[in-house]
Each structure stands twice: as structure tokens, then as C-alpha cells.
Amino acid sequence: MIRFRKVFKSFRADSLALKDASFHIAKGEFAFLTGHSGAGKSTVLRLVYVDQLPTSGEVRVSGFNTTRMRHRDVPKLRRRLGIVFQDFRLLEDRTAEENVAFALEVTGVRRSIIAPKVMRVLTQVGLAAKAGAYPRELSGGEQQRVAIARALVNDPLVLLADEPTGNLDERATRGVFQLLRDINANGTAVLMATHDLSLVRSVSHRTIELQDGAIVYDSAIDDGEAGAVVR
Ligand SMILES: Nc1ncnc2c1ncn2[C@@H]1O[C@H](COP(=O)(O)OP(=O)(O)O)[C@@H](O)[C@H]1O
Ligand SMILES: [Mg+2]
Structure with a gap:
């Protein structure tokens, strides 16, 4: 449903916000995007809701290739996303x-x-x-x-959440996180960017970890195949 193929994104000539990112999120999945501040989490989400286009590579969302789609289809795509x-x-x-x-x-x-x-x-x-x-x-x-x-x-087909608990205290964080899990249990895919590792570790959901714009870990890929990233 969301597919990134060798996606690069640069905002300035001398740096890359995203480097060769490839992953696929299936219908109904719950996936975390983790990584330190500046790792590229928000950039991934912005590419999904077509606030940005990739510098190279391909971003596909619900059947649309965001680089090639017609301008007037962008609102149609965004209506399939909750943010x-x-x-x-x-x-x-x-x-x-x-x-x-x-x-x-x-x-x-x-x-x-x-x-x-x-x-x-x-x-x-x-x-x-x-x-x-x-x-x-x-x-x-x-x-x-x-x-x-x-x-x-x-x-929406998918709920995109960019640090949804970042401004909340512990108790509200737990409540909002549980709500997102309930929504997912009802069939909506959730792609949630967070640097809150205690949340990530409290469940066993798909986790994609970014470091300086590169995906350094994806729990959907066997560690051996992913190139032996040690965490
Ligand atoms: N609009 C922009 N203009 C210039 N640089 C940007 C812009 N948006 C993001 N960046 C840069 O891209 C990198 C990734 O940022 P971001 O995706 O916001 O990271 P995260 O959400 O993981 O904190 C950072 O180095 C950030 O400074
Ligand atoms: Mg961010």
C-alpha cells in the first residue's frame, strides 16, 4: 500500500535527508518509524502525503506514484490518508x-x-x-x-502519525498509543514516527529505524539479510 523504492531526498545541495530508502507497508499494518531527531522520520511521512516529492527513487501510495501522478489527484490521495x-x-x-x-x-x-x-x-x-x-x-x-x-x-486507509505523543505526559501517551492500536485492530494501517523507545519496546510491531536518512534496521527483514546491523 505504501512502497518506497531507492528513495533519496535532499533539501540542500550538501546533505541528504533520505538515502536510498526502500520499504513496504502492507494494508492494515502497524509500523513504527524510529530514529533520533533529524534522522528523516518526518521526511518519510511528508513524502507519503505528497507534501514533498523524492529527489530520486519512487514513492507509491495506494496505487499512485507520487512523482508521476496528476496534480488534481493529490487531494484524492490525501483523502485516503489521515494525518x-x-x-x-x-x-x-x-x-x-x-x-x-x-x-x-x-x-x-x-x-x-x-x-x-x-x-x-x-x-x-x-x-x-x-x-x-x-x-x-x-x-x-x-x-x-x-x-x-x-x-x-x-x-482513511492509513493513519500517519508524526510524534503523536511528543507533547503528552506519560499517562496521556499511553492512552493515545492504545487508541492508535485499537484503530489499527479495526483495520486501519498506522505509520507512526516516534523517538519514544519505551513505547516501541512495549509492543512487537514492525519497526523501521532511520539513522542520518538511511534505514539501518527493518524488523520485517531478517537481521542477516539486512546487512547485519547490530543494535
Ligand atoms: N524543509 C526542509 N528544508 C531543509 N532541510 C530540511 C527540511 N526538512 C527536513 N530537513 C532536514 O532533513 C533532515 C531530516 O529531517 P526530519 O525528516 O525532519 O527528521 P526527523 O523527523 O527524524 O527529526 C534533517 O537534517 C533536517 O534538517
Ligand atoms: Mg520529525
């Missing part, structure tokens, strides 16, 4: 419910089906009771749940 960020990115002047509804309104969904869909995802993330609250009235963990509800409302 959440470390800093939530909610609209401050809209309630939880309105933030989620907005993601449907921009796609031209009929008004009559917006409200029930919004309540369904708010219930799924455990926030139905706070539908009318503004972001400033919610804790960090609750704001991230709203952002996750917004990402889910279009029934």
Missing part, C-alpha cells in the same frame, strides 16, 4: 465537533451525514461527552484525540 502531528493543529475557534466536521465539509460531503459521522468518530476516540468543548478547554491528550478523530472521519 496527526505532535502539536495537534486544531482550529482554536472551533469546538471539537466543528474541528472534525470541517474535515468532511471541505470534501463536499452532504450536510445530513456529517453530524452522525462526527459523533461516531468522537465516540470512537472516547470524547463524545466533550464534543462542544474548544481546544483550550481540553487537555493535551484530549486535543490529540480530537485530531485523531478528525484524521479518521474520512475512513
